[in-house]
Amino acid sequence: AQTVTQSQPEMSVQEAETVTLSCTYDTSENNYYLFWYKQPPSRQMILVIRQEAYKQQNATENRFSVNFQKAAKSFSLKISDSQLGDTAMYFCALEDQNFVFGPGTRLSVLP
């Protein structure tokens, strides 16, 4: 069965600093997709970054980058130069046949 684990329920970071959110997953599929979604307080969920499992190169989107370790089934998100607007719940998700989301990490960016 697919599972996604996020071991950090809450994290905080100072503005302009770098923070890394952890995610591990399990799947029996060889081809799958991994995602990080962001859900700001009282706002809609948005896609932060996507990684295709068959691609070795780690995905990056501006200040957001991932460290994808396929053998270890690890998919962490690094946020550089954290901004107040990054305060949100962050969900790691796996899609092989269906979408499975992790429990989320609540990130607070402190001024």
Added chain:
Amino acid sequence: KAGVTQTPRYLIKTRGQQVTLSCSPISGHRSVSWYQQTPGQGLQFLFEYFSETQRNKGNFPGRFSGRQFSNSRSEMNVSTLELGDSALYLCASSRGQPSTDTQYFGPGTRLTVL
């Protein structure tokens, strides 16, 4: 371009009733997915529709059903409501496959079952 819209935004029902939620995707998007979000279970995938056909289904009882119309609008129905069905129901649309095409989420419908 208008985003994903969901109606109603808030709903209060009692146990045993049924409810229908509506989702209008972004223009040109043919895939609509539904998710249930609760504090206890987190975000769980319900089902995905593409061109009026259910393409994927999550592990939910048959009380949860959906459909998609020719204009890609989708409805989700829950029959014989239970207290545990209280949740935020999110709809997301994408142009094609949610795995390869970005999913855009709506604001959700908050359902409270009393």
